[in-house]
Amino acid sequence: MRNVGIIGIGYTPVFVSKRKDVSIVEMISEAVDAGLKNTGLAPEDIDAYVFGNMATFEGVNMPHLWATEHMHARGKPIMRFATGGTIGMAAFHGAYYHVASGMADIAMAVTYEKHSEGDAQVGLMGIITPELMAMLSAGIDVTGQSGMGAIGGGSAGGISFQASSYLHRSGAGIEHIDAIAAMERRNAAKNPYAHLKDPEATAEKIAQTPMVSWPIRFGHICPTTDGATVCILASEEKAAKIADKVAWVLGVANCASDATTANLIDSQITDPAEQLPAIMASKKACERAGIEDPKKEIDYVEIYNGFAHQTLMYLEKVGMCEVGEAHKLLEAGELEMNGRCPVNASGGVVSTNSIGTSALNRVTECALQIMGQAGEHQVEKEVHKAMAHGWGGLMQYCTITILGDKPKKL
Amino acid sequence: MEKKVAIAGFRIAAAPDLETTRERLVFDLSKGLLDDLGITRDAVDNFVFCSNDFMDGRTISHVFIGPAAGGYMKDQTKVEMDGLNAMIYASMGIISGQYDVTMVVALSLTGSQASPYLYTDYSLDPTYDRQLKLLNELSAAALEARSYLTAGGYPEELLDVVAAQDLKNAAANPGQARRIDGVSRERIKGSPYYYEPLRELHCYPPTDGGCAMLLVSEKKAKELTDKPVWLLGMGRSTDIYYLGDRDLSTSLSAAQAAERAYAMAGIKDPASELDLAEIMSLFAHQEPLLAEAMGLLEKGKAAAAYEAGDTAVEGRMPINPSGGPLGAHPICATGLIRAAEAARQLRGEAGENQVKKAGVALAHGQDGVCAQQSAVVILGT
């Protein structure tokens, strides 16, 4: 195993609802060119590309083929991953193994989503449609199953079961979901690459947004965003030559449970708020990173929170606090940028969700905090080690990346 | 290259209609493979899946095949392109030292449940090619075939010769989906045109199928198999999307991918050092085209080589002794099956189609219109 570090990041100039001025491939090229500019690299310096998005959302299969020239990737290897919400981190892990194995010295992970050109809800329903059809053909009354119409993947109907279960088990209330959503929208206001920004957001304001499916309100839900992100990784030897600041990859892991333990069809076999894969993935990543107690050793966390309650829930799952403690940290202001356990200073997924990029942005935002380059949303405490989290699929798949300011001792 | 990654075993399934579900197919392949090796899923520490959401008709489709493969609570990911890339990615995890045992599973049911042509249709530029409705997998392949035949000065009949050799080999391989007894050049030439010069029997058949492969570190290889097949080299490359910018008479991606794989494996003269090649040629002309690009056949001499029997099972440079993709093309699995078929040869288990002296083999996989992307691995005993 050799050490691998993040040496550069590239974002599209904005993350907004509709990029009307560019095509899909033109938008991808903006992030790629930004990444090259930020690192001072030329396209020929990139040994390999790794690509990720959820192709069914825009209806373009294998979009890396169309985008080859726009990524300057003619004559280069490209590997495409697709794992749902976690795709950005799956692509990052892909780029990591390219470099860790010695198959590339410099690799670029490219991710995007241009939601305005597709229909994410149709895409998400695509997860569940075959199941629904099977149930209908077997004569099962699907209308009797509450929330069935909207249980696809991460859509609000299914997530509300998770949120209510989480509230029940943690002792938190809906007001805590309002408060964390408000905190993240305020954080987003300081991040030039965030979508929904509200410097004046308060829990009270969020509480006034319409209820979608109890306890999930409109203000707890992520937007659909157009945007692209790239992340450039290099071997230790190359990084030393190219970059002043490096965020080192200390450990990566992912974990998936059984789809049927997460979905709601067979009367919900297990609890969607149990999230065993998040617990396991974090354990594995910490072990690989040589971290014994994330509570003590991790300074900063980016949680993939398509829905606001997930910030609190996953903080507990990945081991950043005890079960039932997250909302107390929130009340005490410890999750804020100047707190002891700052989380999602970027505004999180709940403020910006171009799905392909979302899990990668968790990693790049951790890297920016470690490199001290997060600008206005740089947290107050010094960040030596940070953890990025992603979830996807049918709430049954989790990915974790741990970064540090020093390379791992091999 | 050092011997760091080995194929410990594999299972292949292919048929026009497997009469199964994706989950069942994945379970049968991966559980069968574990049983073959006398181990359980506990021994596997990483899973790499390969399927396509468009062909599965379902977003994030690996969600449902993970548990069927035995991936519960394990590291897993999905590569969404040809399966040979999934094998290469799995190998990276082992070479890096993170994993010891990785299961690769690739599949699609594009024979019975979804049209394979949609795979390409959906990958086309929606703002241009999909608007013009001229480009599709078959029309693009036909233009490539014409370009190749013209540049090499080959007669159209070369396609019949290549297809006849492949279909003969496929008929003798129980792992293939299209098995026609006693297929002749005349029968192939009598099959109807799709786009000239491509006829029905020059093209792959829509296929249900999949492949599971267990890749292991050197340490584990000793425990699990007495016939390890070693990964000696790998390489990949990508050409530009735009067909009108490419030289369709050859393949830049295959040439570059092979060059990288040869460099890693220390191969200087592929035509003499390789004992056989399994090439992902979806249309008859692609087999000699890709073989020439990868330096297996001399440019412009392919027709003579085929006529002389050089590329037959008993020839000097056997190409697709398995029958190749003209016998079965389950999208996503086809390239991985090439590697598995090459491994079968290297293990001396290819039955009627066994190549006599099989020590080093090449497997090729491709993606995109006219092999826009290629992946190559070199395997050896």
Next chain:
Amino acid sequence: MEEIKDTFLHPVVPLDFQNNYRVGAYLQRYLDGFKEKKILGAKCSQCGRVVVPPRKYCGACNLVMEEFTELPQEGTLENFTVGHVNLEKGQWKRADAPYVIGMVRLDGAANAMLARLNVSPADARAGMKVKAVWKDQVEGEHADLDCFEPA
């Protein structure tokens, strides 16, 4: 145990999306040109190659192309195929009559474009000179450029 019924569910492929693709700045200029029956290409400032339809990058030079230039409406049929089938939603059907599509390189262009040819299969020849045929009414759409025919 009850015998399992041999039920086959028809798949939901293709997934039916409500897509609305943005053509982007480059293709928009190209389609705008159609309104005046002009064919525009993008020119690389370094190597001077002109590609049609225009796109953002010159792959060879890795440069953004910023100059648009009008191309002549005549060119060469470089390669062609005679279609005997049509593919619609992934299913092929026999065509009513064989038809010709091919790669046309406009004079002065660095790349070829795929086009329908208004020529009988027996008369099609690689290397023949062809010219663009426009629809009578042009709207700034892809369909405005109807086909090419022998010059």
